[in-house]
Each structure stands twice: as structure tokens, then as C-alpha cells.
Amino acid sequence: MASTTKDLGRVMPVAQGAYSANKAYTPLDIVSYNGGSYICLAANTGKAPTDMTCWQSLAMPGATGATGPQGPKGDKGDVGATGTQGPKGDTGSQGPTGATGPQGPKGDKGDVGATGTQGPKGDTGSQGPTGATGPQGPAGKDAVSQIIDGGNSATNGRAVNSPPSYYQTNYPAKGAMEFKQTSSIGVTLISGQASTYGILSTHVPGTDTGFGRPRQKFEPTQTTRPLTYVRIGISDTAWSAWELTTTW
Numbered sequence: 001m002a003s004t005t006k007d008l009g010r011v012m013p014v015a016q017g018a019y020s021a022n023k024a025y026t027p028l029d030i031v032s033y034n035g036g037s038y039i040c041l042a043a044n045t046g047k048a049p050t051d052m053t054c055w056q057s058l059a060m061p062g063a064t065g066a067t068g069p070q071g072p073k074g075d076k077g078d079v080g081a082t083g084t085q086g087p088k089g090d091t092g093s094q095g096p097t098g099a100t101g102p103q104g105p106k107g108d109k110g111d112v113g114a115t116g117t118q119g120p121k122g123d124t125g126s127q128g129p130t131g132a133t134g135p136q137g138p139a140g141k142d143a144v145s146q147i148i149d150g151g152n153s154a155t156n157g158r159a160v161n162s163p164p165s166y167y168q169t170n171y172p173a174k175g176a177m178e179f180k181q182t183s184s185i186g187v188t189l190i191s192g193q194a195s196t197y198g199i200l201s202t203h204v205p206g207t208d209t210g211f212g213r214p215r216q217k218f219e220p221t222q223t224t225r226p227l228t229y230v231r232i233g234i235s236d237t238a239w240s241a242w243e244l245t246t247t248w
Contacts (some may be wrong), residue, residue: 035061149179160182164233195220
């Protein structure tokens with residue numbers, strides 16, 4: 001007689017732990033739920049154990065027991081992290097003024113400040129006294145031919161032998177002709193000739209001695225022969241000796 005085998009399926013309950021709505025359950029699966037335990041009666045997914053069409057209660061949750069005695073005080077916990085800073089408080093009232101401290105050392109001298117703006121123009125001052133009269137200058141367009149006759153003047157008179165600086169100061173870059181006494185300027189005429197007076201011509205090369213010093217020419221006016229003598233300034237105060245340049 002032949003034997004026959006029959007599959008009876010699952011015959012023992014299988015504990016599945018806490019219920020999960022995302023898990024598929026088959027009959028005889030046992031889950032825990034809200035303090036109770038339930039056995040699956042029909043395959044399902046997402047059916048809560050309280051749904052009696054798919055589940056059967058095995059043990060209902062017990063009643064809440066009485067509160068037990070307070071346990072011993074636990075150990076002090078670790079210091080928590082620093083919290084965020086609170087809002088700024090109101091400004092307190094001003095405290096009393098403190099005592100004056102000792103004077104500090106003298107600081108370094110500061111830089112010179114910028115020049116200030118120019119002040120307004122002052123009032124015009126009163127007119128000063130009239131200055132002394134200066135030496136006579138040459139006349140206008142006839143100055144080249146004018147002969148200066150200083151007479152008895154102590155500055156440039158006929159008997160005055162003025163130094164080179166006098167002409168450099170009064171006739172810079174110019175020429176001057178003066179009526180002079182022959183003896184007063186140190187001219188010695190050649191033998192047989194005599195002249196009390198003569199024409200002294202002075203030429204100043206430039207506005208200062210860098211262009212050369214003054215040079216002079218003397219022509220006696222009372223001789224019977226034309227004579228010309230010359231000399232040059234050798235310093236601000238001295239002339240060279242007279243030299244005869246023409247004779248006849």
C-alpha cells in the first residue's frame with residue numbers, strides 16, 4: 001500500500017517582536033503591541049493587532065501599577081554647553097566720578113601743521129618820509145653827448161677822483177662824461193703841454209664786475225696837441241696808472 005505525504009503548513013507560533021505596519025505577517029506570527037501580545041490569524045500587512053479579523057489577543061496589557069518609591073539621587077551630570085548670549089540689559093545709572101589720576105608723561109612733539117590760509121590784506125600804512133636825493137642821472141636822448149659838470153660837489157665835483165665802485169654803482173652797463181681838473185685825477189701831461197681841465201669818459205661794461213671793471217679815458221681840453229690818456233679799475237677802490245695812448 002503506497003504512503004501519502006500532506007503539507008500541513010506552519011504548525012508552531014513564531015515570535016516577530018514589536019508590531020510594524022510595514023511588515024507582512026502570516027498566521028501564527030506573534031507580536032507585541034501597546035503592552036499586550038497578539039497572534040496573527042490571517043496574512044496581512046498594515047492591519048493593526050486591534051483588528052480582530054486578522055489578529056487574536058493572547059495577553060491584554062495589565063493595569064498601571066502604583067508609583068514606586070523615589071530612587072536614590074543620581075550622580076551630578078556633566079556641565080552643559082554654554083547657552084546663547086541673552087539680550088543686552090538696560091544701561092545702569094552712572095557711577096560717581098573717580099579721583100583724578102596722576103598726570104602722565106609729556107608726549108612727543110607733534111608734526112608741524114599745515115599752513116593756514118592767508119589773512120585779509122592789511123590797511124595801507126602812512127607814507128614814509130621822502131628819501132635823500134640821489135645822484136643826477138644822464139639826460140634823456142642827449143645823454144650820450146652830455147658832459148656832467150659837478151662843480152664843487154664833494155661827491156662828483158671837478159676836483160673829485162671817484163673810485164671804480166662809484167661808477168659801477170651809479171652807471172651800471174652805461175657810460176658817463178664828466179668835466180674834471182687834470183691834477184685832481186692824477187694825470188701828468190707830457191712836456192710842453194698844459195691843461196687845467198679835461199673831459200673824463202667812463203665806460204662800465206655790465207651790471208656787475210663779472211663783466212669787467214670800469215675803464216676811463218681822459219682828454220685834456222687846453223693843450224695844443226690832441227692827447228688821450230687811459231686807465232682801468234683794478235679793484236673796487238683803486239685805478240691803474242694813466243697811460244698815454246695818442247700823441248701828435
